[in-house]
Amino acid sequence: MSLNKNKILIYFFFFCLQAIFGQEKEEAVKDSISPQQLEEVIITGTRTQRQLSSLPLPASIISKKKIQQIGAIRLNKVLEEQTGIVLVADESGFEGIQIQGLESEYILILIDGVPLPRGGNAGNFDLKRIAIGNIKQVEIVKGASSSLYGSEALGGVVNIITEVPKTIKPSGNVSYRIGTFTQQDFNINVSQKFKKVSYSLFSNRFSSKGYDLNPEDNFGPTVNPFENYTFGSKLYVTLSKNIDVASSIRTFNEYLDRTVFVNNTNFGVNGRTKEWLSHTRVNHKIGLNLKAEYEFYVTRFKAIEEVNAPQNIADLTNSNFNNFIARPEIRSTYTLNNSRFTTGVGYKYNQLKRTNIDTPKSFNSQYIYAQYDTNLLGFLNVIVGGRFDNHSEYNYQLSPKIALRYKLTKSLAFKGSVGTGFRAPNFRQLFLDFTNTSVGYTVLGYNVAENKLQDLQDLGEIDRVTVSKEILDKNLKAETSISYNAGFTFHTKALKTEINFFRNDIKNLIDTQIIARKTNGQNVFSYKNFDEIYTTGFEVNGSYNITKNFTASGGYQLLYAFNKENQERIKNKEVFARDAITKKTVAVTKSKYFGLVNRSRHNANIKLFYDWRKAKANFNLRVLYRSKYAQFDTNGNNLIDDYDTSFVNGFYTLNTAITKTFFNDFNLQVGANNLLDYTANLLPTLPGIQTYIKLNYKF
Secondary structure (H helix, E strand, O other), X not given: OOHHXXXXXXXXXXXXXXXXXXXXXXXXXXXXOOOOOOOXXXXXXXXXXXXXXXXXXXXXXXXXXXXXXXXXXXXXXXXXXXXXXXXXXOOOOOEEEEEOOEOHHHEEEEEOOEEOOOOOOOOOOOHHHOEOOOEEEEEEEEOOOHHHHOOXXXXXXXXXXXOOXXXXXXXXXXXXXXXXXXXXXXXXXXXXXXXXXXXXXXXXXXXXXXXXXXXXXXXOOOEOOEEEEEEEEEEEEEOOOOEEEEEEEEEEEEEEXXXXXXXXXXXXXXXXXXXXXXXXXXXXXXXXXXXXXXXXXXXXXXXXXXXXXXXXXXXXXXXXXXXXXXXXXXXXXXXXXXXXXXXXXEEEEEEEEEOOOOOOEEEEEEEEEEEEEEEEOOOEEEEEEEEEEEEOOOOOEEEEEEEEEEEOOOOEEEEEEEEEEEEOOOHHHHHXXXXXXXXXXXXXXXXXXXXXXXXXXXXXXXXXXXOOHHHHHOOOOOEEEEEEEEEEEEEOXXXXXEEEEEEEEEEOEEEEEEEEEEOOOOEEEEEEEEOOEEEEEEEEEEEEEOOOOEEEEEEEEEEEEEEHHHHHHHHOOOXXXXXXXXXXXXXXXXHHEEEOXXXXXXXXXXXXXEEEHHHOEEEEEEXXXXXXXXXXXXXXXXXXXXXXXXXXXXXXEEEEEEEEEEOOOEEEEEEEEOXXXXXXXXXXXXXXXXXXXXXXXXX
16 A cells, blocks of 8 residues: 555544544433344344344344254355355355345455455355354345445345353353265354453364265366365453453465366366454444444455466466455444434455456545434334445445335334445456467456557457447446335244345446457457346245244245346347257247346245254254256357256255254254255255264353
């Protein structure tokens, strides 16, 4: 970071401090919407504590108890069983999530309210990076959340809340799990609370010998052997009656050796991933009705691959990915009777050094947001908010949002929200310079495309340029969306149900385009803003306490996801495909247009949980269903239609776990995932039946 940027950061930080302290009020006002003593409290939807059932947004909480009962040890296994959430693997094998039909790049992943860095060269956030042995709960907010969280929250937010120390005596747990493919997980969690100081320590080791779903080929294992280590520490200090400090450090290290198959020969690749995150937050009670939080967060993610191959092997080169983020932020919350006013200001600096980008690149942005949360007449809750982002590489963004919850009866309520979201162009889309030397194509980031294309022309490698200079001179815009959610909730003591209708309209979608044809017959690709896409449908969730110890729950999502430009092409009879039965070329009709890649029309689950208290045991059975989806376009018409051949047929997975408590402190768990042994299409995420056994000691 340059000296000027340092000065700007310092001035900006102290200006925010002055603004916050200038709001000091001494009036004593009772906080009538304080969430104290409430069981299901969510923070993510409003950046303040709220009872989940009162939130006017589509949100859910996955409790620690549920996570332990289903035997999940990584975040991907927790999320894949939630209604409307689908895991999708990218070309790197990383599993990212899809919410309301919006893919991983549009979903922000937080831990204790701060974003975890995306790793690798593809768009997915690798959920297997997140060990959950010290998690209190996972909070999910669906729909555009950029009004609070800025870029990448266009489709929703997943916030991982870690445990807080509770007892004077040291407490925690030690666990060990072993399963199929020699998958081993070792976990230690310790915490202690004193009068003014509390601490928690967390350590995890996770490893596997990997597996090969198709040993007949020569391309190496489907999933390579790996081992990774996670360490986390948190320190809480009470400095005075009105000031306390929370500081945490998280590290993640992974070692993965894989093989690549080139020219009928296997070559080894040594992969190393290193991630660390430091987060400090000062909570300041300025007055009885005014609170402030001063926060500083910094993180670095590094991924290195070293190839054990001769230098003349095409496309086998060492790669490096080094992403650094620093962000100070200040928030204040002013409470008066049934209303709460939240404001925040911050600065973000992001630098990336990586292979195929000439020099280190950096972004910086400043943002400010405000939110007003009020209860009117005892039955109407209204939230109005917005955020302004000023970015160094694209135009500023304004992201407003409004949400309301209207209590119709004691048990029945209506809730709805409208909000905007955005996702900024990333480093790859702006600055990449990559040529596949074995095939011959080139991919250029938008900001460097014009100069790099001129360099290729000077070398005599360009046959013709297919776009005008004016197109390359325009700025690449941020993707923007409008998100609509509306539905009803019905809650009684035994029954909880909710239905939510949603629609997300995305403009300025960033995708690749051909900008030139090379003399070798290959293309030069860059990026541009295309027309709109949209996702729409509805989601139903419900749970019923059949008895005091027996609970049944289920959910279903109907999803339609389309590109508006493709719909117009089909309407104008401009899209064709070859019919595999008649062997004729036919025009694709509206009914044959399936939608976007990796989107299933139907997604459902049924879960049964039984707590056998007398025997100190519990049992659960979970059935998950995903309908068919296409992995890529196979007939060259740039969309997914019923004539494509890359469809994965709909399938069910059956998961179960049984836990028995011994001597009050020991838990033995036996479980199995994918009991129906689904392995069609050689999906790397479904390698047949997976069994495990886990022993946990709680102290």
